[in-house]
Amino acid sequence: MTREPLATHRVGHVSDSHFTSSGVLHGRVRVAATYSGALAALEGSGIPIDALVHTGDVADAGEADAYLAASTVTRETTQRTGWPVVWAAGNHDVRAAMATGLLGEPASDAPLDRVIEVRGLRVVALDTSIPGHVEGGVDAEQADWLRSVLAEPAEHGTVLALHHPPVPVEVTAMARLHLTGQDRLEAALQGSDVRAILGGHLHYATSAVFAGVPVHVAPATAYTIRLTRPGGGVIAVDGARAAGVLSLYDDGRVGYSSLPADPHHVLDSTPEEVFSTMGVDVEH
Ligand SMILES: [Fe+2]
Ligand SMILES: [Fe+2]
Numbered sequence: 001m002t003r004e005p006l007a008t009h010r011v012g013h014v015s016d017s018h019f020t021s022s023g024v025l026h027g028r029v030r031v032a033a034t035y036s037g038a039l040a041a042l043e044g045s046g047i048p049i050d051a052l053v054h055t056g057d058v059a060d061a062g063e064a065d066a067y068l069a070a071s072t073v074t075r076e077t078t079q080r081t082g083w084p085v086v087w088a089a090g091n092h093d094v095r096a097a098m099a100t101g102l103l104g105e106p107a108s109d110a111p112l113d114r115v116i117e118v119r120g121l122r123v124v125a126l127d128t129s130i131p132g133h134v135e136g137g138v139d140a141e142q143a144d145w146l147r148s149v150l151a152e153p154a155e156h157g158t159v160l161a162l163h164h165p166p167v168p169v170e171v172t173a174m175a176r177l178h179l180t181g182q183d184r185l186e187a188a189l190q191g192s193d194v195r196a197i198l199g200g201h202l203h204y205a206t207s208a209v210f211a212g213v214p215v216h217v218a219p220a221t222a223y224t225i226r227l228t229r230p231g232g233g234v235i236a237v238d239g240a241r242a243a244g245v246l247s248l249y250d251d252g253r254v255g256y257s258s259l260p261a262d263p264h265h266v267l268d269s270t271p272e273e274v275f276s277t278m279g280v281d282v283e284h
Contacts, residue, residue: 002280008119009050009247010248014244015219016203017031017059018092019059019060019067032073036077041242049083051116051121052074057090057091057093057163059097061092064097065101071101089128091134091136091201095109096108111142112127113126122157122193126161128163128179135180138179140184143184146185150188150192150193157195158194158195159194159198160196166210166215167206171225182210185211196216198217199215204227221241242260
């Protein structure tokens with residue numbers, strides 16, 4: 001008999017909000033509004049989310065007031081929902097400004113690596129930014145830190161959040177801005193309890209398996225990069241934004257679902273009861 005698994009935990013996922021001092025990006029994108037749209041998509045779904053992960057490029061140029069804006073807009077949602085938030089720094093982020101403006105911590109240029117645990121699920125933010133560089137990295141120190149965090153398994157395993165995702169990159173220009181040190185990351189994940197990796201940076205949705213672990217990349221909340229032929233450069237578009245939900249199931253599986261974050265019209269809405277006599281039984 002087919003048994004639908006039950007989700008034990010769900011992690012909301014947003015990325016690449018690119019907050020600016022002026023509030024505008026590329027002359028027309030209102031970054032607070034597009035980011036809010038992604039949070040509203042998550043909250044409005046009613047899906048019981050245990051934690052929110054932001055996989056970096058929170059700010060576009062690392063200004064202090066951009067982080068304050070990101071913090072304010074996020075709190076507007078989290079004060080209602082109670083979601084703990086895990087922030088992974090991206091190449092556009094400035095560690096010291098992010099530490100003070102967003103995390104409420106003293107200014108520091110140290111990697112912004114963080115660990116939280118929610119009902120037995122561990123969520124780890126690994127800072128893959130390399131100050132002054134666009135590409136990312138996992139150096140020996142970062143890999144050692146990750147290995148030490150993962151040494152003890154968590155009850156429900158670990159979700160790893162990082163900005164530069166270890167996935168093959170279809171947009172060749174973006175492939176030049178990729179994650180270095182992937183061999184170190186792979187070694188640190190060997191034998192660990194990491195069930196999924198969440199990433200950003202690419203500004204388009206993609207997925208892969210790395211070191212036996214599924215990797216899910218959320219598109220940006222600021223703007224989307226269109227897939228192009230190899231050598232086709234980078235084309236940024238004002239639309240197709242999305243948030244994601246990572247679902248961790250009681251049979252060990254994980255799933256990842258995308259929620260449209262741009263304004264859209266509901267065509268039809270059918271109550272659950274209509275489906276209650278159809279097909280297989282579903283518990284929830
Ligand atoms: Fe970005
Ligand atoms: Fe990035």
